[in-house]
Amino acid sequence: MLRMAFTLEHTSTAQDVDYTLRLTTDEDGNTAVELTGVDAEGTRVAEGSLTLPPGGAAPCARLLTQSLTALSGLRSPRSRKPPTSGNANQRWTAESDAALREAWLSHPPTDPAPEVIRQLASEHERSPAAIRARLARISCDPDVVGRLLNETTAGLVGRGAVPAAAG
Structure with missing residues (x-):
C-alpha cells in the first residue's frame, strides 16, 4: 500500500x-x-x-470529540440555569400592578418600549418578558410607552385577568 x-x-x-x-x-x-x-x-x-x-x-478523533464536548458542556454558559429575577414566579399584587401601570404611563410615547421595559424589569425585579406580558394584562399597550389599550386592542393582546386600574 x-x-x-x-x-x-x-x-x-x-x-x-x-x-x-x-x-x-x-x-x-x-x-x-x-x-x-x-x-x-x-x-x-x-x-x-x-x-x-x-x-x-479516527478512534482518537471520536474520543477527543466526546471528551471535549462533555467538558465544554460543564463549562458552557448555556448549560447553567439562567439567573432568575428576584420576583420571578411571585404573584403580582394590586400594588405592584398599580406601580407598573403608573410607571409605564409616566413615560412619553417617544421613549423606546424595549428600553423602558428593561428598566421596569430591573426596578420590579422581573424579566422583561414578564413585564411585557403584565402590561397588556393591566390595559397598557406594551408596544407604545405611556399608552393604554383600547377595547379592540385589549382583546387582541389578551387583557382580562386583571381589571384595568382607575385612570
Whole structure:
C-alpha cells in the first residue's frame, strides 16, 4: 500500500483566542497532531501534541470529540440555569400592578418600549418578558410607552385577568 505524507492545517478563533491545529502524516501512516492557541496579546494560552499510529486518527478523533464536548458542556454558559429575577414566579399584587401601570404611563410615547421595559424589569425585579406580558394584562399597550389599550386592542393582546386600574 502506497502512502503519502501530507500536512493539514486548520485555524479557528473562539473567545479572542486563535487556535491552530496542524496534522502531519508521514509515509508510514503515523500522524502527528499539534494544537496551539494564541490570545489577542500574542500570548500562547494553549498547546499540546500527540503522535498516533496508522489507523489511530479516527478512534482518537471520536474520543477527543466526546471528551471535549462533555467538558465544554460543564463549562458552557448555556448549560447553567439562567439567573432568575428576584420576583420571578411571585404573584403580582394590586400594588405592584398599580406601580407598573403608573410607571409605564409616566413615560412619553417617544421613549423606546424595549428600553423602558428593561428598566421596569430591573426596578420590579422581573424579566422583561414578564413585564411585557403584565402590561397588556393591566390595559397598557406594551408596544407604545405611556399608552393604554383600547377595547379592540385589549382583546387582541389578551387583557382580562386583571381589571384595568382607575385612570
